Structure formats: structure tokens, C-alpha cells
Amino acid sequence: MxxxxxxxxxxxxxxxxxxxxxxxxxxxxxxxxxxxxxxxxxxxxxxxxxxxxxxxxxxxxxxxxxxxxxxxxxxxxxxxxxxxxxxxxxxxxxxxxxxxxxxxxxPALLYVASRKYPLDEVTQFSHLPSARVATTNRIANTPSMREVRAVSWVRNPTLFDMFSQLSQQRADYVFEDALVLAEFNRLLVDDGELPLQVSPQPLVKSxxxxxxxxxxxxxxxxxxxxxxxxxxxQQNGEYNEALAISWTLRDINDDGIADWITSSNIYHDDTPPMSQKGVLPLDKFKPGDKSLFVVDGETYTQWEQAQAVLQKNTSLPRPSLLDHEVYKRMLRRW
Missing domain, CATH: 3.40.190.10 (Periplasmic binding protein-like II)
Known part of the structure; x- marks a missing residue:
């Protein structure tokens, strides 16, 4: 364990x-x-x-x-x-x-994910009419989620039960927090499986x-x-390290443009400014050409400067934070 x-x-x-x-x-x-x-x-x-x-x-x-x-x-x-x-x-x-x-x-950004159905154009529940969507009780039992009628909720007491619904094909999709879905996808990839397909944007923001x-x-x-x-x-990389999140976005100088923030103690799968995949936004602002790069509290105006600092890190990709022992039977039958 x-x-x-x-x-x-x-x-x-x-x-x-x-x-x-x-x-x-x-x-x-x-x-x-x-x-x-x-x-x-x-x-x-x-x-x-x-x-x-x-x-x-x-x-x-x-x-x-x-x-x-x-x-x-x-x-x-x-x-x-x-x-x-x-x-x-x-x-x-x-x-x-x-x-x-x-x-x-x-942020709790809730995405829909699937084993086999493409989700490139899914941005709201009405794009999944009558689909069986598995989620946890902590989400399904909230007032706003009870009002969603476009899909059929498959409620589950635990996260493991939710993913089991997808594994056993008793649900077409799962609906969960982006950070949780990322850990399950990391578990799948570590086990040699394809990751879940995830909607291009959160269907619900909490x-x-x-x-x-x-x-x-x-x-x-x-x-x-x-x-x-x-x-x-959130502005110096300590937040990233505490939550094991490689990149976050936040406007640190009140110019209306989000800046890239990280810690050099974290292995980086995705490198800005080429991709926003897996990056956690902490406010409403978007990155742009004038975005700054913050590494361990030090601010750089050019990506190449920040990249030079990050390249000194020799850490390897971390395993999923989900316990493989708990999920190994599910993965064996995946």
C-alpha cells in the first residue's frame, strides 16, 4: 500500500x-x-x-x-x-x-469521462441525452445536481464503486473532479491501459x-x-507542491492575464505555454503572450528561463495516488 x-x-x-x-x-x-x-x-x-x-x-x-x-x-x-x-x-x-x-x-472542476465514447464536443449534459452517468453521492445528492434531468444518474457511495460501474459497463460515463480523474487515468496508464477520454471543459464548476x-x-x-x-x-509554488499538481494558473500581478506557477520539486508532464492540459486554473483569467512564469517564488518573463530551472530537476514521474492494491482486480478485468 x-x-x-x-x-x-x-x-x-x-x-x-x-x-x-x-x-x-x-x-x-x-x-x-x-x-x-x-x-x-x-x-x-x-x-x-x-x-x-x-x-x-x-x-x-x-x-x-x-x-x-x-x-x-x-x-x-x-x-x-x-x-x-x-x-x-x-x-x-x-x-x-x-x-x-x-x-x-x-477549484472543484467536474468533468465527464468515458472508456469508449468520444467527448470532444461534449460541453453540457444535454449532449449526453439519457446516458447512464456514474458519480458519487457527494456530487449527485447536491441541490443543483438533483435538477439535472438530461442524464440518468448512477449514484455510488464511494469512488471505487463509481469506477466499478464503468468497468462493468453498467454506466456509459463517470462524472467527477478533474484531480480525481487524473489520478485514475494515471493508474490506468501505469497498468498499460488507455486513459479515459475526458470532456474538453468542465460541465460544472464548484x-x-x-x-x-x-x-x-x-x-x-x-x-x-x-x-x-x-x-x-498559490503564488509561489508551495501550493503546487502540497497538492502534487504540476502547473496552476493565476493572475499574480493584476494585469488581467493568468500566470504559470509551479515548483521545481515536481516532475512536469506538460510544458507551458504549449499546452494547458492538466493545468489547474485558480481564477477566471486566461494565459497570454504576457504571462509570467513563477518557479518556487521566482518570477521569469520568458518560458526558456523557467524551463532552464525546471530542467535541473531529476525526479521521475510519480505513480498514481490511488492505491493500486485496491484497484488491481478491477484493472485485471478492465
Missing amino acids: RRYSSLVKVLVSAALICPVTPVSAQTPVKLVANPLPTLVSEETEPARLNQLISKALEQIGVDAELVVDRPAFSGSGLLTGKYDGEFAHLTLDSPRDNLLYSKPYL ALTISLRKDYPGAAGILREFDNYISRI
Whole structure:
């Protein structure tokens, strides 16, 4: 079983760097999220969001305990006060009246994918009339997705169940987050299979936020400092390294043009400015001829300059963050 240095329950603390309230004297804030392999996971599975959020809260001086729980239990825990908030709230879900929410810290771009059907011109659900589309309950049970009538949803409690529907040809398509689909495609390629075909653009755009109950001392200040921290690391490559994402796009100098951002510690499959495949946009802006290139916080005006820095990296392509042992029987029958 692969390990990715993650903790499901992690207690983090540090000296107050940006004091927003005397939180050190309080009981650690307890945040919950539902399982999502490669992002929010139990035991020793990859848990990129667990790591990102725990470090962010540590850096702003907040003691926190991150807990992974099933949807029914996390929902009741948020109502009863067992949990002080969430650390991976999907904005497709309705906000709770008793919680305050951060700005989005990670886009959740939802694409449709298929084993055998071309998707080059699929940009909305009406292009897949009456198709059987497998997805997870965390997506299908949201208010906006319940209103989609063009397709027939095949709901699944877990990500593994969703991909099983496609494997056993009980669904024509799957519908999931781009980062999750990328890890499954990496798993397929590692096993010598063709990757899934993916729609050219997301059919739905959502995002992830953290939340805190309104009566938690200093809640608004904590969320404000969290937003500021995420904004900083999204502009210097630390964000990329934390989430194992090669390239992101964000306008860092307010000129209305997105800039390319990465870390030299990551192996790069795709090289800008030739391709935007697999690149995660962090705001609404598009790259252009005047885009900057940021590597480990250093800014370059020319791609060749950034490329020279990246070429010094001798790391190899990483394996999929999905556990091969879990999927090996499915892959054998793929």
C-alpha cells in the first residue's frame, strides 16, 4: 500500500504567527470532512487536503484536529456541535446557517469521462441525452445536481464503486473532479491501459472551502487569515507542491492575464505555454503572450528561463495516488 505522508487525525500547533485571537488557550478546533481518495483519506492513504489544511492552520497559529467521517455522521456532528466546522466543504452543497465559510481554496472542476465514447464536443449534459452517468453521492445528492434531468444518474457511495460501474459497463460515463480523474487515468496508464477520454471543459464548476461555526471565538478572523495564507502559497509554488499538481494558473500581478506557477520539486508532464492540459486554473483569467512564469517564488518573463530551472530537476514521474492494491482486480478485468 502506498504511503503519502498523510494523517487522518492530525493535531497541529505552532507559535502565533498572525494572531487573530488567543486560540492557544482554547480546545483545538475540530474540523471534519468526508472521504475522497487522494484528497481526503483515512488511515495511511494519500490525503493532500488533510496536509494542506493542517499546514495552513499551523502557519496562522490555530490548533486543529482534522477528522474524516462518513456523511451521515459528519452532518449530525455539525448540527450537535461535535465538530466546529468542515475542511472540505463542496460549494455545490447548501451552506449551513450556523457556519461561516472561507473563500474557495481549491477549484472543484467536474468533468465527464468515458472508456469508449468520444467527448470532444461534449460541453453540457444535454449532449449526453439519457446516458447512464456514474458519480458519487457527494456530487449527485447536491441541490443543483438533483435538477439535472438530461442524464440518468448512477449514484455510488464511494469512488471505487463509481469506477466499478464503468468497468462493468453498467454506466456509459463517470462524472467527477478533474484531480480525481487524473489520478485514475494515471493508474490506468501505469497498468498499460488507455486513459479515459475526458470532456474538453468542465460541465460544472464548484470549489472547496473550510467552515467554522459562527460562535467559535475569532471564527471570522481565523478564516480571513486562512484565506490570506492560501493566496500567498498559490503564488509561489508551495501550493503546487502540497497538492502534487504540476502547473496552476493565476493572475499574480493584476494585469488581467493568468500566470504559470509551479515548483521545481515536481516532475512536469506538460510544458507551458504549449499546452494547458492538466493545468489547474485558480481564477477566471486566461494565459497570454504576457504571462509570467513563477518557479518556487521566482518570477521569469520568458518560458526558456523557467524551463532552464525546471530542467535541473531529476525526479521521475510519480505513480498514481490511488492505491493500486485496491484497484488491481478491477484493472485485471478492465
